[in-house]
Amino acid sequence: MRLITMTLPVLVVMLVLTGLVDQGEGTMCASTFFSSIVQLIPCRAAVVPFSPIPPSETCCNALKALGQPCLCVLVNGPPISGVDRTMAVQLPEKCTVNFEPCEIMN
Numbered sequence: 001m002r003l004i005t006m007t008l009p010v011l012v013v014m015l016v017l018t019g020l021v022d023q024g025e026g027t028m029c030a031s032t033f034f035s036s037i038v039q040l041i042p043c044r045a046a047v048v049p050f051s052p053i054p055p056s057e058t059c060c061n062a063l064k065a066l067g068q069p070c071l072c073v074l075v076n077g078p079p080i081s082g083v084d085r086t087m088a089v090q091l092p093e094k095c096t097v098n099f100e101p102c103e104i105m106n
Helices: 002-018 033-039 041-047 057-066 068-076 085-094
Strands: none
Touching: 033 041, 033 057, 033 068, 041 057, 041 085, 057 068, 057 085, 068 085
């Protein structure tokens, strides 16, 4: 019984972090939620609430590498401390990346 009590929370966390979410037109995010966050660390300054800082070239390159499906997983996932979702959704436009807009699900 103790093994089940310890294993179940770990399994739930793993399922949440997997982030393999369908984003329409058959494309999926192949990264976990956590690895997507890590990949976008260069964008942190550009998505802090009320930040006047534009995304850097490093941020834009990371965004392009991450892809639209994974960005949508992030903006629709659990809250991320210190990240303004509206600003995160604007990253593709600010980086001149040709992504379809993310559908924000509340």
